[in-house]
Amino acid sequence: MHAELPGHRLDLDTRTLAHFMPMHLLLDSDGRALSFGPTLARVLQDDAIPGALFEDLFEVRSPGGAVTVQEVLARGGNRFRLLPRNGVRAGLRGLGMRLGDEGKILLNLSFGNDLIAAVRELALTDADFAATDLAMELLYLAEANSAVTRELRGLNLRLEGARMAAEEEAMTDPLTGLRNRRAVDLVLERMCAARASFGLLQMDLDFFKAVNDTLGHAAGDFVLGAVGQILREQLRAEDCAARIGGDEFLVIVVGRSDPKTLQGIAERIIARICQPMEFEGQPCQVSASIGIVRSTDLADPQAAQLLATADRALYSAKHAGRGRAVLLVSRGE
Structure with missing residues (x-):
């Protein structure tokens, strides 16, 4: 006291x-x-x-x-x-x-x-x-x-x-400082087992390969590090952001399942990533596509099913023109 x-x-x-x-x-x-x-x-x-x-x-x-x-x-x-x-x-x-x-x-x-x-x-x-x-x-x-x-x-x-x-x-991605695939899988399994309310965002960087091919892997690593910093700034301490491989990221937004809220979070992340980045005087222009699902769409949420739906949502976002977020409803079989 x-x-x-x-x-x-x-x-x-x-x-x-x-x-x-x-x-x-x-x-x-x-x-x-x-x-x-x-x-x-x-x-x-x-x-x-x-x-x-x-x-x-x-x-x-x-x-x-x-x-x-x-x-x-x-x-x-x-x-x-x-x-x-x-x-x-x-x-x-x-x-x-x-x-x-x-x-x-x-x-x-x-x-x-x-x-x-x-x-x-x-x-x-x-x-x-x-x-x-x-x-x-x-x-x-x-x-x-x-x-x-x-x-x-x-x-x-x-x-x-x-x-x-x-x-x-073992739980940290050394390049971005975010969690890695192992860590986010453990968090996702725990959240599903607890029937917790959360939003799941699967994100992929658009045009990242062009940065690697034209400016080299050092520029690509710079972009990945910058994206990691953006996710830390846009999310809360209780949320979990992870780089799961290459230019792919996964975000668990704890306690948030309202579509407008999740859409707003995704759009803010996209807006930040679309801002110009510069590496050694050279522009590194990328954008981001995000697929969104909600745990509350399922009576018995399962990690594999949510991930599969998030992947389809991400594909829809890319197919719709990239640089956008799409929310899909995950339904039981």
Whole structure:
């Protein structure tokens, strides 16, 4: 429960933040660093420069698909896992929130499972942690065990971290940062089993092959990355967007089954994708065709049937002239 005296506001300067939160990062509304906690500055080393962008400092490991700090807060429920881009072996986890009306963003980080490795690599001491942090006491207890026990514990921690990272990577398309086919199939099966209300959008890029053939695969990869960013911007955190292969995408719009709503979402996505893109001074002109189906059209929705209907809807959109969205009703056999 949060409470404060009427008419009182707590203002913390960077010196106070550094004292109580030595692993903090204060950002402006654009995601540029305003101040670093002293311990975090040791982790980031030469990268701890005021004005540095969040995405230049960290690779986001969770939530999947997030790159900027704004996306982290929007998709992760203020919880996240990061990896410094400077090569320091310190996986970080933390909490974040926006401060008041100024739009500043405060992140408070910790080492999580990588505490022992971080302490050894960076030669951290009690002075590098908040006085209330039990990290060093826990470390002393670990060091009191035998060498074999310490190594086994360290190995287990590293394996667990590797397992979590591998699971996240296995569900993510590396080119766009969206979910992949495996992930969206799992979500679709779960939504169908729960008889949940959702819209399913199957999208294909028009004229994408021409971009690849005339400008090369690097230009094609650029277009795919831009489309991934557009989908993240147009959808909510609870929705699921995936690249399922080549220039094909699948979107699950959770809790939305109204035809006008789904049509509007699809048309906004199409309008954004149709806007001119430029790669190394060369225009990359593509459009998008979308087929739409609704789970509520079936008393017993099945993933295979919805996908088949969405594919037919997509074919209808392309046959009608491309660059448009078509909704078909999925009916039981």
